[in-house]
Amino acid sequence: MNEEPLETEVSESSEDNNEVVKEEVSLQFHLYIFIFFVIYYVSWLIPGFLFWLYFFLPFRIFFLENIGFISIFTDLSSLISLLVMPLVIIGCYLLHQFLIGLMTRFIWRITEKISPSKSGVIPRNIRSKAANYYHIRSFMIKYGKNSYTKGIFPWLSNWFFKFVGSNKIGKGTTFEESVGNDKFIEIGKNSYIGVNFTCASHLIQGIFGNISYFKIKIGDNFTAAAMGGVGPGSEVDDDCYLLPFAATPKHSIIKGGKNYYIGLPMRRIFRKKIMNYLGLTPKDLEMNENIEGYKDKALLKKLKKKRYSKENFEDTKTIEESDEIEEDKININNLTEEDLAIDFTTSSSISRVNIKFLIVYIPIFWISGLLITMLWYWFSNDFVQAVPNRIEWSFLFFFPIFLFGMVYIFILACILFSKLFLLIVNLIHKPKEGVFKAEIGDTDFEFWALRTEVKKIALWMLRNSPFPWTDVVALILYGVNMDTSSHLNDAWCDAEFITFGRQNLIGQGANIMSSMVVGKYLLIKKVIFGDYVMIGGHTTISPGTFIGKESFIGAVSTSTYDQYFKPGWIFLGIPARELKENKYAEERRDILIKRQVDEAMKFTVSHEVNIDDDKKQLIKTEEEVKEK
Numbered sequence: 001m002n003e004e005p006l007e008t009e010v011s012e013s014s015e016d017n018n019e020v021v022k023e024e025v026s027l028q029f030h031l032y033i034f035i036f037f038v039i040y041y042v043s044w045l046i047p048g049f050l051f052w053l054y055f056f057l058p059f060r061i062f063f064l065e066n067i068g069f070i071s072i073f074t075d076l077s078s079l080i081s082l083l084v085m086p087l088v089i090i091g092c093y094l095l096h097q098f099l100i101g102l103m104t105r106f107i108w109r110i111t112e113k114i115s116p117s118k119s120g121v122i123p124r125n126i127r128s129k130a131a132n133y134y135h136i137r138s139f140m141i142k143y144g145k146n147s148y149t150k151g152i153f154p155w156l157s158n159w160f161f162k163f164v165g166s167n168k169i170g171k172g173t174t175f176e177e178s179v180g181n182d183k184f185i186e187i188g189k190n191s192y193i194g195v196n197f198t199c200a201s202h203l204i205q206g207i208f209g210n211i212s213y214f215k216i217k218i219g220d221n222f223t224a225a226a227m228g229g230v231g232p233g234s235e236v237d238d239d240c241y242l243l244p245f246a247a248t249p250k251h252s253i254i255k256g257g258k259n260y261y262i263g264l265p266m267r268r269i270f271r272k273k274i275m276n277y278l279g280l281t282p283k284d285l286e287m288n289e290n291i292e293g294y295k296d297k298a299l300l301k302k303l304k305k306k307r308y309s310k311e312n313f314e315d316t317k318t319i320e321e322s323d324e325i326e327e328d329k330i331n332i333n334n335l336t337e338e339d340l341a342i343d344f345t346t347s348s349s350i351s352r353v354n355i356k357f358l359i360v361y362i363p364i365f366w367i368s369g370l371l372i373t374m375l376w377y378w379f380s381n382d383f384v385q386a387v388p389n390r391i392e393w394s395f396l397f398f399f400p401i402f403l404f405g406m407v408y409i410f411i412l413a414c415i416l417f418s419k420l421f422l423l424i425v426n427l428i429h430k431p432k433e434g435v436f437k438a439e440i441g442d443t444d445f446e447f448w449a450l451r452t453e454v455k456k457i458a459l460w461m462l463r464n465s466p467f468p469w470t471d472v473v474a475l476i477l478y479g480v481n482m483d484t485s486s487h488l489n490d491a492w493c494d495a496e497f498i499t500f501g502r503q504n505l506i507g508q509g510a511n512i513m514s515s516m517v518v519g520k521y522l523l524i525k526k527v528i529f530g531d532y533v534m535i536g537g538h539t540t541i542s543p544g545t546f547i548g549k550e551s552f553i554g555a556v557s558t559s560t561y562d563q564y565f566k567p568g569w570i571f572l573g574i575p576a577r578e579l580k581e582n583k584y585a586e587e588r589r590d591i592l593i594k595r596q597v598d599e600a601m602k603f604t605v606s607h608e609v610n611i612d613d614d615k616k617q618l619i620k621t622e623e624e625v626k627e628k
Helices: 029-064 069-074 076-114 129-149 154-164 271-278 282-287 297-305 355-386 393-428 443-463 468-478 613-618 622-627
Strands: 002-005 120-123 167-169 185-187 202-204 210-213 216-218 240-242 252-254 259-262 267-269 434-437 515-518 521-524 527-529 569-572 577-581 591-596 601-606
Touching (some): 029 076, 029 393, 076 129, 076 154, 120 129, 129 154, 129 210, 434 443, 443 468, 443 521
Parallel strands (some): 185 216, 240 259, 252 591
Antiparallel strands (some): 002 601, 120 210, 202 210, 434 521, 569 577, 591 601
């Protein structure tokens, strides 16, 4: 193990000039769908049977067939059957959730026996069993994760991850909702993980790069505020506190010890800076002297001397009330790139949309719901008629599949009817690129807002459905130029003026925006991706961005308006800047760089590459490089 200053770069590139193997990733959708339906079917079959059994026997007999209104509430059997119904519904729901966990655990353990999860680099440019089962487990955990974190009892998600075996979570630890945090994490007791803070045990380095898959180990009493993250292989000791947007790259070592960290990459900060960050005054400290951490009497005395109150300042006015500032007249045709090169991390969602646009949901929902009602009546009619004599087992057997089908028929109907509505809207006002005034009354802005609202509801339903990756179907129907080889992983993507190449991969929590409201302006410009492009998690792509073939924009980066990224390079930062050529497929996989955050040092270690034995000859190792 060799220690060296943080500024020193360690070369990971192989000097071998032979042609690099580049095999496209083979996503085994047939296995994904089979595994999903096994989990889904079993999880609904038993609770569905119990619910219908209660509904058509005691509830129907004692409550629904009770013809007297007063007797419904005076007859003991009728009253009990009514009061028990909510408990039956909750009980069936909890049983459904438990069976999701049970079936996921069962299949998870089968995959672990075939190809165990272990820390290491998985080459993504070479097909292997390790890569296949990494992708299978990553897909498998999503349905259960979404069911728990977005369900009515989200705090049960800790139990789910522990029961399945994907994470080890200590007592009293809380995970808020995030796109990550679902596997290969070991965290201690009494810790808190804030909203959209990501413990990323995996990091994908380009379409033909590596999967860095390393267990994250976190101690007790760890707190992390929102919108940050720790990378694969990171080790965090007890009593470590991360402020908002604090993040660290892979293989970081953080000592903790009641220390605070901030920044990207994160660094330790001291008490005075923490006070400035939190806006604490000496008076606040004086009021809380009994709290652990505020007992530094010398610091408190020093800060008291610098105390300023409101009466120390004169009530001055920088601008006289009689002075009126005329609003600048805006000529959007004379705007320069500098005028628009401002903070593009804002959301494309609209806060000023007129409520009248929401009226379009009523006919879309009504027609789609009418279709589902007719299907439900047709499906259940035979069962209702058969109940007095016998139980129609075929109804119960097909119920989970029918329930799944109804969900997607409703969503598909919403997409088709909203598409028809959009065709009419686009005939009235054709969508176009440009810079427009973002204000009510501007035709381009209002029609853009209408198009966005019409598309939003169907996309939202798909992203919260059992198959969230089916949002590709809606995006294609709405006009995005893409095929099914590209994937959005819990990412947001606008539904117009976007062209994807082949095998594009958009990371978790990323935002692809062809339109954006910035101040007084609405910006609409086409976004274009070349083939084999990858966008890291929590990255924002702004309107007008062009990304060349085999380029990679790293996690937590942003592009600016109309930015061009040349092919075959890695870009990183806010805004994203050129870092180095995209040679991940040619890099050494057996050398890791670990970073000690507190000492601002890094060191290199050797590590085994996680790949099948019969393909290890394709990987360059340290010994082979030394021989050459």
